[in-house]
Amino acid sequence: MILEFVWTHAPALLVAIPLLGAFLCPVIGKISRTTRTAWVAGIMLVSAIVAFILASRVLTEGTVLYSFGAFDPTLTIPMDSGGIPIRIIFTVDAMSAFMDIICATVGFSAIAYSLSAESRNSGLEGYYTLFLLMVCGVFGMVSTGDFFNFFVFLEILSMASAGIIAYRVDGGVAVEAAIKYFVLSSVGAIFVLFAIGIYYGQYDALNMAVIASRIQWSTLDMIALVMLVAALAMKCGAVPMHFWTPDAYSMAPSSATAFLVVASQASLYGLFRVLFTFYNVTLNAATMGWIIIILGVLSMVVGVTMAIPQKDVKRLMAYHAVSQTGYMLLGVGVGLAVLGNQPLMESFGYMAMSGGVFHILNHALYKGLLFLTAGAIFYRIGTRNLNKMGGLGHNMKWTMIFFIIGALAIAGIPPLNGFASKLMIYESVFIFNPVLAIIAMVVSILTLASFVKVFHSIFMGPQLPEYAGVKEAPPSMLLGMGILASLAVIFGLFPDLVVTTLVNPAVHALTDQGAYIASVLGGA
C-alpha cells in the first residue's frame, strides 16, 4: 500500500518530503537535540529512498510524468485545455533520474557527516532547514518539466545556499562570501526569468516540452539562449565566471560544501537541458558546442593552475571543482558540436557526452568526499591552512585513506571512478581534436601534482607536537566519507555497469528531443 503510494507519487514526494522536513525542523528542534537529529536523518533517508524508487521506475518504465493537481497524475493535457499542458508537470526522464540519484547519495552522506561535524555549533535548526531546502531545490530543478517552476527551485536553492554559506559567520568573511554568491545568483536568476519571459511571450507556454516543440531559433530565441547559457554556466562555476566558487566553497561548512557541488551540477543539468532539450539541432550546434568547449578548457586550465599555489585546503579544492567542471563541459560540448551529424555522433559524440555525464556523477562522489575529508581535518585541528598542517596520518588513518581515494579518483588514477570517465573523455575528444585531449590529460597531471602537495602537507611527515593528541574523526563523519569513498571505488571497478545502467540512458534522454516532447504531448 505505502510502496504503491510512493511508486505513484514519487515525483511529488521528492520535493514535498525535504520541504516539509525543512519547515518542521525548527519546531522539532524545540523537543530535543536527539529528536531533531533523528528527524533530519530520517527525512534525508526517506528522500533518498524515494529518489531511488523514482529512478528505478524511470529506468524500468521510461519517463515518468506527474501533473500536480490532476485526478490522474499522468494526465498531462486536460480535455479542455486546447492541447496545452496547463498544470505544473514533473517530467522525470533518465537524465533527471541520474541527477536525482546524485542528489540523494551525496545529500544522505553529507547529512550523516554533519550530525557530528556541526554538533558543536549553535543554530542547527537553521542549518538543517537550509540544508533540506537545498536538497528540495536540487530535486525540483532536475525533475520539473515546467520552466518557470525550474526558476522557482533555482531560487530556493540559491537562497538556501547563500544562507548556509554564511552559517559559520567567521568574522564576517563567510557572510561576505554569501553576499557575493547571492548577488551573482540573483542577477543570474533575473536573466533566467527574462529568458522565460521571452519564451512565454513567443510561445504562450512555460512547459519545457511545449517550448521545445515550438522553438524557432528566432532572434529572441538566440537572446534567451545566451542569457540562459551565461547564467547557468556562471552558476556551475565555469571560468571566467567562477570567482564566487572559491569564496563560497571555502567558507561554507564542509558538509554543505559537498552538497554545493551537487547544487552547481544542478545548474549544469539546466544548461544541458536548455541546449539539448530546448534547442537541439535548431541552434548552430558547432558554434554553441565550441563556446561550451572553450568554457570547459578555460575552466580546466585556470581551475587547476589556480589550485596549485593555494594554501587554504578548501579554497584549493574549490579551484579543483572548477577544473573538474571543465571536463564535463568539454565532454558534453564536443557532443553538442557534432549534434545533428549522426556518423560523428556515433563515432565519438555519444561517447564524449557519456564521459562528460559520467564525470558529473564521479565528481559529485570524489569531490564531495574530498570536501568532507577537509572538514574532518578542520573539525580536529581548527585550521584550513596547509602550512600549519602535517603528520596527521599518524592520528587520522581512516580520514587519510578516504582522502587518498578521493585524491586518486580526481586525478584520474585507475582503477578509481575518475579514471573511467576521464578515459572516455580523452579517447572521444582526441578524435574530435587531439589538442583538447592533450590539454585534458595535462590538467589531470597537474591535478595529481596538486593533490600530492595536499597529501604531503596534511598527512605526511613526523607527528607534530601540537597535533599529538588529535583523534580520528567521529563515526558519523567517517560514515559519510565511507559511503562516498566506497562508491568511488565500486564505480571505478564496475564502470561499464554504471555507464550502461545510468549514464547511457541519461545521454540518450538528453539528446532525444523528440522523445522528451512526445512523452508530455503524446505521439510517442
Place this chain on the structure above:
Amino acid sequence: MSVLTQTLLTGTGYWNSLAWILGIAVALVIAYLIWARGEAGWKAGTSQTEPFISGNPEPQKRQVHIPSGNLYWGYLEAMKGYYERIVPLHTGDLNDYMTWYLSVMITILVLVVVFA
C-alpha cells in the same frame, strides 16, 4: 560479476579494471621477489633507522616537516609570468565578478549572432 561487466568500451578501446588489478598484483609480486633478495641485516629500532645528518643532531620534528608553501617553488617560479597575470584577476571584488559575467554574456551573444 562477469569480466564482461567490468569491461568499459570507449569507442576506440576498452578498459577492464580486473585486468589492471591483476597486472598490478603481478607487478607487486615481482617487486616483492626483488625486495626479498635484498639486504637481510636490517633491524628496526636500532641506530640503523636513525637519520644521519652529517653527524649533526636531529632537528626538532616541527622543523623537519616541509610545509605546503615550500612545495612546487620551482614550478611557481617557472610560471611566474602566467601567475602574475592570472592571480590579480581574482580581486575578490563583486563588481569585477559582475563585469566578467556580463562580458561573457555579451561575448557569447556576439559569437552566436555572428555565426548564426
